[in-house]
Amino acid sequence: MVPRIDVRTALAKKNYTGELNFSFDADNGLIDIPYVEISSPIRAALHYEIFADDTVEVTGKISFTLKGLCSRCLAETEEEIGFAAEGVFAPDPKDEEYGYANGFIDLGEFLRDSVLFALPSRLLCKNCTEEESE
Numbered sequence: 001m002v003p004r005i006d007v008r009t010a011l012a013k014k015n016y017t018g019e020l021n022f023s024f025d026a027d028n029g030l031i032d033i034p035y036v037e038i039s040s041p042i043r044a045a046l047h048y049e050i051f052a053d054d055t056v057e058v059t060g061k062i063s064f065t066l067k068g069l070c071s072r073c074l075a076e077t078e079e080e081i082g083f084a085a086e087g088v089f090a091p092d093p094k095d096e097e098y099g100y101a102n103g104f105i106d107l108g109e110f111l112r113d114s115v116l117f118a119l120p121s122r123l124l125c126k127n128c129t130e131e132e133s134e
């Protein structure tokens with residue numbers, strides 16, 4: 001389950017920072033690599049900070065396992081992916097910011113974008129990785 005950030009309650013309690021640790025199911029529609037899928041769940045370890053102007057900065061790490069066939073030799077393989085995720089949420093978002101309303105931050109779009117950024121363009125087995133680096 002993806003938690004929401006309850007900004008109003010956090011502000012009322014003067015909890016201006018917090019930690020979120022959770023896992024969620026992968027949306028395999030995000031993957032563009034043939035014969036490869038995300039082995040659920042995706043894990044998230046996030047930190048948030050609420051600023052005086054109600055913008056909220058979320059940073060942390062998204063990690064998951066990619067599993068499937070090597071893009072080069074089709075051997076079965078898997079790879080651990082770790083990604084430093086970062087996003088800013090604002091009630092009145094500009095540029096790259098995510099919006100939020102009614103004091104609640106929904107992390108869904110941010111997580112989806114983070115997984116997209118984290119995904120490599122292909123998956124290579126150990127042998128092929130070694131061959132390519134020679």
Ligand SMILES: [Zn+2]
Pocket residue numbers: 070071072073074075124125126127128129
């Ligand atoms: Zn291979």
